[in-house]
Amino acid sequence: MxxxxxxxxxxxxxxxxxxxxALEYGDQIFTSKVLTDYEKPERAxxxxxxxxxxxxxxxxxxxxxxxxxxxxxxxxxxxKRGARTAFITSEGFRDVIEMRNEGRFEQYDLSIxxxxxxxxxxxxxxxxxxLDAQGNELLALDLAGLNQVVEQLRAxxxxxxxxxxxxxxxxxxxxxxxxDVLTAxxxxxxxxxxxxxxxxxxxxxxxxxxxxxxxxxxxxASYLNRLAQALxxxxxxxxxxxxxxxxxxxxxxxxxxxxxxxxxxxxxGGAIYASHIAKRYGLNKVISYDMGGTTAKICLIENQQPxxxxxxxxxxxxxxKKGSGMPISIPVIEMVEIGAGGGSIAHVxxxxxxxxxxxxxxxxxxxxxxxxxxxxxxxxDADLLLNKLDANRFAGGAFKLDGAASQRAMENHIAKxxxxxxxxxxxxxxxxxxxxxxxxxxxxxxxxxxxxxQYTMIAYGxxxxxxxxxxxxxxxxxxxxxxxxxxxxxxxxxxRAPFGYESLRxxxxxxxxxxxxxxxxxVADMRTEVSAFLDETAYQGKVIPELKAYMRYAGQGWEIPVxxxxxxxxxAAVAGLRQNFIDEYVHLFGHEVEGLDIEVVSWSLSxxxxxxxxxxxxxxxxxxxxGSDASANNSSAMAESNAVTPIEVKQVFDAKSAKFLxxxxxxxxxxxxxxxxxxxxxxxxxxxxxxxxxGYSLVLxxxxxxxxxxxxxxxx
Numbered sequence: 129m130x131x132x133x134x135x136x137x138x139x140x141x142x143x144x145x146x147x148x149x150a151l152e153y154g155d156q157i158f159t160s161k162v163l164t165d166y167e168k169p170e171r172a173x174x175x176x177x178x179x180x181x182x183x184x185x186x187x188x189x190x191x192x193x194x195x196x197x198x199x200x201x202x203x204x205x206x207x208k209r210g211a212r213t214a215f216i217t218s219e220g221f222r223d224v225i226e227m228r229n230e231g232r233f234e235q236y237d238l239s240i241x242x243x244x245x246x247x248x249x250x251x252x253x254x255x256x257x258x259l260d261a262q263g264n265e266l267l268a269l270d271l272a273g274l275n276q277v278v279e280q281l282r283a284x285x286x287x288x289x290x291x292x293x294x295x296x297x298x299x300x301x302x303x304x305x306x307x308d309v310l311t312a313x314x315x316x317x318x319x320x321x322x323x324x325x326x327x328x329x330x331x332x333x334x335x336x337x338x339x340x341x342x343x344x345x346x347x348x349a350s351y352l353n354r355l356a357q358a359l360x361x362x363x364x365x366x367x368x369x370x371x372x373x374x375x376x377x378x379x380x381x382x383x384x385x386x387x388x389x390x391x392x393x394x395x396x397g398g399a400i401y402a403s404h405i406a407k408r409y410g411l412n413k414v415i416s417y418d419m420g421g422t423t424a425k426i427c428l429i430e431n432q433q434p435x436x437x438x439x440x441x442x443x444x445x446x447x448x449k450k451g452s453g454m455p456i457s458i459p460v461i462e463m464v465e466i467g468a469g470g471g472s473i474a475h476v477x478x479x480x481x482x483x484x485x486x487x488x489x490x491x492x493x494x495x496x497x498x499x500x501x502x503x504x505x506x507x508x509d510a511d512l513l514l515n516k517l518d519a520n521r522f523a524g525g526a527f528k529l530d531g532a533a534s535q536r537a538m539e540n541h542i543a544k545x546x547x548x549x550x551x552x553x554x555x556x557x558x559x560x561x562x563x564x565x566x567x568x569x570x571x572x573x574x575x576x577x578x579x580x581x582q583y584t585m586i587a588y589g590x591x592x593x594x595x596x597x598x599x600x601x602x603x604x605x606x607x608x609x610x611x612x613x614x615x616x617x618x619x620x621x622x623x624r625a626p627f628g629y630e631s632l633r634x635x636x637x638x639x640x641x642x643x644x645x646x647x648x649x650x651v652a653d654m655r656t657e658v659s660a661f662l663d664e665t666a667y668q669g670k671v672i673p674e675l676k677a678y679m680r681y682a683g684q685g686w687e688i689p690v691x692x693x694x695x696x697x698x699x700a701a702v703a704g705l706r707q708n709f710i711d712e713y714v715h716l717f718g719h720e721v722e723g724l725d726i727e728v729v730s731w732s733l734s735x736x737x738x739x740x741x742x743x744x745x746x747x748x749x750x751x752x753x754x755g756s757d758a759s760a761n762n763s764s765a766m767a768e769s770n771a772v773t774p775i776e777v778k779q780v781f782d783a784k785s786a787k788f789l790x791x792x793x794x795x796x797x798x799x800x801x802x803x804x805x806x807x808x809x810x811x812x813x814x815x816x817x818x819x820x821x822x823g824y825s826l827v828l829x830x831x832x833x834x835x836x837x838x839x840x841x842x843x844x
Contacts, residue, residue, distance in 0.1 A: 135192030138180065139622030140173050141394050142198040145421020145471040145491050146590055147172040148616035148815070151180040152623050158183040159616045161523060161590070161815045163491035164421075169200065169351060170358040177362075189363035195622040197371040197393035200351065201344045203422055205246070205391070205442050205454065206467055206486055210343035211287040211318070215247045216277060216306060217335060218294040219254040219270075225335050243454060246339050247290070253277045255293075255306070261636070263299030274306060278313045289314075290342035292322035292335040297634045300327075318345045325386060326457045328730055329634035333439055333457035340442075340456055341388035348387035352380055369627075369665060374459040375400050375434065376628030376736060379664035389458055391442060394420075394618050396461045399427045399434040401621030402586040405611050405833065406432045408742040413583045415569065416463075417599060418618065419592035421471040422488040424561075426569045427463035428576055429586075435576065437462040438632060438678070438732070459630040459732070464572040468564055470508040470591035471495055474557040476545040482556045484564065496537035497529040505541050507561050507591065509534035510554035514781035516594050516810060516819050518793065524814035551781065559783055562595055566602040580605060588617025593818035597807070597836060598783050601821065605838075608824070612832035615815020628671075628736030629661040638682060638727040639706055644697045647731070651675065651695060654733040662735060671735040678730040679709045681721050687729045688712055747835050750804035750827035772800050780808055782822055789822060799828040806839065 141148040142164055151158045160179035165172040173196075181188055204210045217224070226245040234240050255277055257269035281289065289310060296303045300323035310319050322338035356368055370383035373392035383390055395418055402416035406429050414429040428435045440460045441453030467486025471494060474484045484507060489495050493502035495509050497519075511517045512534050519529040535550045542553035573580045581604040587596035593610045600608050613620050631654040637643060655673075662671065675695055680687040690709045694701040705728075710720050772794065780791035789808050796813040799805075804827050807820035811834065820826045820836055827835045 136184075136186055136190050137193045137195065137623055138177060138191055139397070139619035140177070140194060140196045141397060141616065141619040141622065142169050142173060142196070142200060143394060143420045143422060144199060144203050144488050145469065145494065147176050148619040149173075149176040149180045150613060150616050150619035150623060151177070151184050151186075153184045153186060156184070157613060157620060157623075159613055159619070159815060161616060163494065166490060166492050168354065169198075170355040173355060174358050174362055177364075187363070188359075189365070191364055191366045193366050194359065194364065194368045195371060195377060195625065196355070196368060197397045197618060197622055198390065199394040199420070199423065201348055201387050201390045202392065202394075202442060202465075203488075204344050204347055205340060206423070207488075209347075211346040212285070213247050213251065213288045213290060213339065213343045214281055214284065214286040215252045215290045215292065215335070215339055215342075217252065217254055217292050218258060219256045221294060221331065221335075222252050222254050223249065224332055225252075225339060227332075229332050246336065246343055246454065251284070251286070253280060257293070257302050259293070259295040259299050259302060261295055261298065263295060265299075265301070269302045269305050271305075271309070274309055275313075278309065281310075281314060281317070286317065287346050288318040288320070288342040290320050290322070290335075290338045292331070292338045294331060296321070296323040297327040297329060297334065300324075318342065318349070320345060325388060327633050328438065328457050329636065330457070333455045336455050337388060337457045340391070340454070341386060344387050345384075348390065349384040352384050356380060367666065371397055371622050371625050372629070373440075373461065374436065374628070374630050374734075375461050375625055376630075376734075377625055377665060377667075378629060378661060381664055382661055388456060391456060391458075392440065392460050392463065392465075395425045395427070395463055395465065396434075397618035397621035397625065398425070398588055399429065399461045399463065399621070400624050401588060401611065401617045402427070403429050403432055403434050404621070404624045404742055405586055405609060408745050408831070409609075409747060410744065411584050413578075415573075415580060415583045415585050415605070417565070417569075417585055417587045417592050417596055418589040419565070419587075419595060420469045420589045421591070422467065422469040422490065423465050424468050424565050424568075424589075424592070425463045425465045426565070426572055427461060428572065428578060428583075434461040436460065438730070459632060459734070464568045466564055466568050468507070468561050470511075471506050472561070473504045473506055474510070474542060474560075475504075476542060480546065482542065482546075482553075482560050484557055484561050495534070497531065497534040499527070499530045499533060502533075503537055503540075505534065505537040505553070505557065507557060509537055510557040511591075511594055513538060513550055513554035514558060515778055515788070515791070516780055517817060518810070518812055521812045521817075555781060555783065555786070558595070558598075562598045562602060562783070565595070566599055569599070569603055584609060586611065588614040590615050590816050593816050595819075597819055597821040597824055600836075600838070601784055601823065607838070608836040610818050610834040610836065613815070614818075615813065624739070626737040626739050627662060627665055627667040627669075628734060629658045630732060630734035631657045632730060632732050634730040636727060636729050638725050639702060640725050642697070642702050644699075644702070647728075648696050650731060651733060654731065655735075658733060658735045667737060670738055672738060674732075674734045674736070676732040677705060677709075677728045678732070679705075679726060679728050681713075681724040682727050683724065688716060689732070745829070745831060748802050748827060748829060749835065749837060750802045750825075772798060772803070772805075775812075778810075780810060780819070782808060784821060784823065796832075796834075799826075801828050801830060803827065
């Protein structure tokens with residue numbers, strides 16, 4: 129079978145409110161955006177694909193590939209809408225996922241509220257049997273006790289079962305015995321093993337990850353099977369690929385078995401798109417901002433590559449601090465996420481403070497302004513009341529927004545409680561969302577040792593371009609880019625994603641006692657595993673391998689990634705690995721620690737297909753339409769001749785000045801190139817709207833990106 133070649137390809141991103149499609153045909157991208165169908169999400173995908181196919185003048189049967197990512201798994205975890213799940217673990221470790229670890233996200237809070245465990249204690253069961261840290265059996269698995277657990281599971285009518293036993297990352301024999309017994313006794317149950325899902329050290333993270341996989345597995349398996357059938361019914365016989373959280377493409381079969389790998393699949397596509405823009409413009413310090421209907425995400429992109437990690441947290445609950453969320457231990461494009469999107473519901477808490485999310489109106493009924501019987505105010509309702517959204521041009525004019533419904537919802541649920549009016553309440557809602565996202569970005573930057581003032585923001589997603597300028601004001605960022613197709617940015621990112629997969633294995637080993645034969649076998653096993661995942665996608669082109677060792681000084685509590693160009697180790701290779709660790713440690717911390725042994729904790733092996741680099745470009749900051757920035761009379765004359773007339777001038781609420789300002793409204797397709805337009809401006813297009821605040825200017829680039837720059841650099 130030949131490698132998959134570009135042709136007519138579609139990227140499909142399904143979120144909590146909208147389903148987005150980007151169909152690439154030749155050098156053009158055709159987009160569509162429809163409301164997500166909660167009952168059967170696949171129906172919305174087919175509808176959006178048909179709409180994009182009509183624009184491209186092709187049939188669905190002509191598609192060469194469909195690439196899909198979704199936040200359905202993430203939203204199920206955030207909103208606790210997964211399967212009834214049981215967890216089987218080693219005797220004595222029943223409460224690990226509730227006790228968490230010694231880290232405290234608020235050290236001096238004596239009444240700290242830890243996030244609840246995903247699987248309640250009544251649904252957690254133990255079985256005797258034990259392996260040591262090297263994977264040697266200390267105590268045989270208690271099969272009689274396991275049979276008693278099976279009877280409890282049968283009586284509990286569980287849909288899904290997670291299995292996480294101690295030290296199974298080194299030896300999966302006991303977990304596989306449990307799986308065999310469960311499969312025979314409960315043939316309809318969905319089973320997830322931690323040794324398959326996340327074979328890594330640290331039982332809290334590993335147990336939580338396998339529980340998360342089991343929790344969303346029945347939901348996602350059912351959905352993916354229905355999607356494949358729905359596409360087949362439309363005559364689409366091309367391969368269907370899923371994008372995983374690490375930013376690569378995987379097969380439908382693997383995605384159904386390991387849906388936890390899909391948790392950040394939609395946001396991963398957006399980060400890939402942002403890194404593609406960063407490569408085009410040579411940007412080495414980028415912060416991407418993705419805000420959809422249900423969630424908002426921030427990702428750091430350094431040296432044109434998204435920041436990656438072996439672990440991440442879903443749904444941080446306390447001021448976005450690390451440790452207050454649900455830890456997931458899988459390869460991932462690292463980002464911080466909060467439950468605040470366009471459809472997030474606003475309310476007033478017991479302290480009379482405005483709160484937004486994480487509950488979302490989704491697409492059913494949706495924000496009050498959608499006219500689908502929604503009664504609660506959302507961020508979209510606030511944006512409409514502040515005139516940032518145009519009621520007649522929303523979603524390309526597909527349906528008109530109901531401003532009166534937004535006003536009623538805002539008055540009934542916010543204004544009456546606070547003694548304010550609808551506009552003041554809408555301002556409070558929008559400002560709360562923007563401040564929440566700014567705080568999340570600041571926290572993420574501090575954790576990564578970054579100064580955001582030096583970064584360029586790239587905004588995409590249906591709601592992000594509306595809020596990005598305000599976020600830049602709060603973070604002190606001078607330059608913002610809204611790329612073409614920003615409203616469906618994640619779907620476009622899917623089209624830029626490589627085939628690829630990453631395997632992680634833990635095996636703690638000091639370099640002074642390095643077992644080269646064992647490590648070489650471990651690396652070979654990982655390569656076999658990754659190759660099998662790639663084989664399922666039918667990709668047989670050239671792949672780029674990457675091996676990393678996660679290392680630390682003996683006695684330290686955490687490790688750093690160290691790249692290795694050697695894939696088979698001998699004494700010389702071990703010496704090189706030691707030096708690579710010291711070099712990386714000095715780069716990060718400024719000095720080495722002498723006299724301590726060094727150890728490898730985990731290994732990571734990834735294989736990725738080669739990607740075509742984008743055409744390079746430079747930003748054009750344009751000339752002012754008034755000629756004030758022109759250096760000569762001919763520049764001024766050119767600016768005047770290119771002057772564009774706005775669709776209309778309307779009063780839009782400006783958060784920084786806290787008042788309505790006269791704002792010009794432009795259609796994105798009518799904007800002139802190379803001409804600087806000063807804010808406040810609203811730019812409308814089919815999938816989103818971009819708000820340029822009074823302190824920024826806008827220039828349309830040759831690739832149709834919007835470059836938005838602070839007029840007075842350094843001003844706050």
